[in-house]
Amino acid sequence: DTGVSQNPRHKITKRGQNVTFRCDPISEHNRLYWYRQTLGQGPEFLTYFQNEAQLEKSRLLSDRFSAERPKGSFSTLEIQRTEQGDSAMYLCASSLRVAKTGAIYNEQFFGPGTRLTVL
Amino acid sequence: GQNIDQPTEMTATEGAIVQINCTYQTSGFNGLFWYQQHAGEAPTFLSYNVLDGLEEKGRFSSFLSRSKGYSYLLLKELQMKDSASYLCAVRGSGGYNKLIFGAGTRLAVHP
Numbered sequence: 001d002t003g004v005s006q007n008p009r010h011k012i013t014k015r016g017q018n019v020t021f022r023c024d025p026i027s028e029h030n031r032l033y034w035y036r037q038t039l040g041q042g043p044e045f046l047t048y049f050q051n052e053a054q055l056e057k058s059r060l061l062s063d064r065f066s067a068e069r070p071k072g073s074f075s076t077l078e079i080q081r082t083e084q085g086d087s088a089m090y091l092c093a094s095s096l097r098v099a100k101t102g103a104i105y106n107e108q109f110f111g112p113g114t115r116l117t118v119l
Numbered sequence: 120g121q122n123i124d125q126p127t128e129m130t131a132t133e134g135a136i137v138q139i140n141c142t143y144q145t146s147g148f149n150g151l152f153w154y155q156q157h158a159g160e161a162p163t164f165l166s167y168n169v170l171d172g173l174e175e176k177g178r179f180s181s182f183l184s185r186s187k188g189y190s191y192l193l194l195k196e197l198q199m200k201d202s203a204s205y206l207c208a209v210r211g212s213g214g215y216n217k218l219i220f221g222a223g224t225r226l227a228v229h230p
Contacts, residue, residue: 042206042220110161
């Protein structure tokens, strides 16, 4: 399987605990994105990496959230002191800059997500 | 601000054609994507438009009018497996290709 993988697929935790999720992008992709999706809504952008550099962070990403991509390959998203409002599906996506008929295509491929439930 | 609107739910009959509309108001525009998402699964890419006009891929077609801030996804010869949410997403300009998603349209295909 050469798609985007995420672990764990499900995480149940108690309020106040820390959690960490992992994303392994498609191997040749240099761009990696984290999104959060709640029930009945579309994914919301959280943060973006190009190689190991974190180039953009959403205002949704409070100080309790931190993301890393240490070697420009896999990425981790950590949530400290979880709150019930953090319950959501956390999606990772990766892409590679590819030119298509002069336009930049850059399709993002999504992983299966990690569903977080904070009790 | 950024706003992407699409209908919340639609129903259609197997074998029919359905059109899902999307209107957007975003700060900059660098392409519009349609994704399909089955319940509990990841979004999967369906189509991409950056220029005005129609893009056709098998049973799926997508149309874009940049001047109207409007797109639609056309699904032909509907199958039961097409029951899913369809997400419209805009990529803004000057950024790092992040996508701004609408809330999705939940399509139910019945026999």
